Amino acid sequence: MANFSKSNVPQFSVEVYQNAFLPEGGREVNAVVTVTSTGGGTTGGIPLAGSGPARGAGRGPDAAVVLMVDCSGSMDYPPTKMRHARDATAAAVDALREGTLFAVVAGTHVAKDVYPGGGRLAVADAHTKAAAREALRRLSAGGGTAIGTWLRLADRLLGSADAAIRHGILLTDGRNEHEAPEDLRAALDSCAGRFTCDARGVGTDWEVKEVAGVAAALLGTADIVADPSGLAADFTRMMENAMGKEVADVALRLWTPVGVEIQFVKQVAPTVADLTGRRTETGPRSGDYPTGSWGDESRDYHVCVRVPEAGIGQEMLAARVSLVLPDPAGAPQALSQGLVRAVWTDDMAASTSINPQVAHYTGQAELAQVIQQGLEARKSGDVDGATAKLGRAVQLASASGNQDTARLLSKVVDVVDAATGTVRLKAKVAEADEMTLETRSTKTVRVKK
Known part of the structure; x- marks a missing residue:
């Protein structure tokens, strides 16, 4: 974890959660990056962006x-x-x-x-x-x-x-x-x-x-x-x-060594948003992903990269994640950074352990996807497909403690057994309930630390 503070912006910190250990031949590295901003505005959790420089110290944001x-x-x-x-x-x-x-x-x-x-x-x-x-x-x-x-x-x-x-x-x-x-x-x-x-x-x-x-x-x-x-x-x-926003146009900058391929970059809390296709190249093996404006808040990002194969005992820097503030007049200002590592091991227990944050947000991303797929299947009259997808959604919402989404799902399906995802489609569903579930399907709960 690293953080940098300037008088005219909130203080940012970056924490990286991952299992750095890979088995022999392993190539996929996953990390959840938690970005926290403090000393800025009074509200948080919602990305609102703008353009222009950061605010001056001691005055309200322009x-x-x-x-x-x-x-x-x-x-x-x-x-x-x-x-x-x-x-x-x-x-x-x-x-x-x-x-x-x-x-x-x-x-x-x-x-x-x-x-x-x-x-x-x-x-x-x-x-x-x-x-x-x-x-x-x-x-x-x-x-x-x-x-x-x-x-x-x-x-x-x-x-x-x-x-x-x-x-x-x-x-x-x-x-x-x-x-x-x-x-x-x-x-x-x-x-x-x-x-x-x-x-x-x-x-x-x-x-x-x-x-x-x-x-x-x-x-x-x-x-x-x-x-x-x-x-x-x-x-x-x-x-x-x-x-409540204090600083605009903050970018998540991802630098990767030669041979490393970026699989995806997603915001996973407070909502799921795929940023992969929004990359702007900023230099050799370096690109920026927009995060918008920040006040006092914390957000989580899931970074997945594919590294070259390496032998047991070898270690490499898989990615460097930075928060940067563009400066039209000069070099971008570094706000914080964290490192994603890869270590190859023959310890089966170490290499097969899934980091809790990574597991949680992988499930939350799947939850958003299966809700949308289930509702599409329901609209098209595919009862079996809708039952399977929405049943999986109920199972994921229950396991992750996403009670808000579980409540919305219960208005569309009758839950027989949440743990196994056994559900029946309701014969009649209010249009508002269906639209609310679809609209809020990307809202996530944070992993319990």
């Missing part, structure tokens, strides 16, 4: 936030949905820290910045918050849904800000029916790395994969608010988390 509110025609069914969306956005505005830059965007088949307007951002204070609430009261439902246009407008607004933390909050109640899927993908590709975005689906008429895709591409969180009356509390929590 932040800019754009709230994107679905105002399509479906928000009028029932009419209380639009009212709850207005109230929730107003609650989020109230939670803004004084001095934060912000704007409100009304999203339909086009995007319109309804406050402060004119392509500008307002500075949060009592006067501008009251004006934003008044602008929200005038919002009404009508039109279609083109989420990519909302994101592109948010990007233009946030891009005008000299702020360290740039963040969006997006609310939708329907499917993205008024633009092609490739247009949304192009918008996400354009916005990735420029700001983060938490996405929420309200009600049950939206597409989980679309909302989750927005959050995944923009390093935010996705969730369902099945009952619109719960929006205000959820929006307030999201904004408080955003306000």
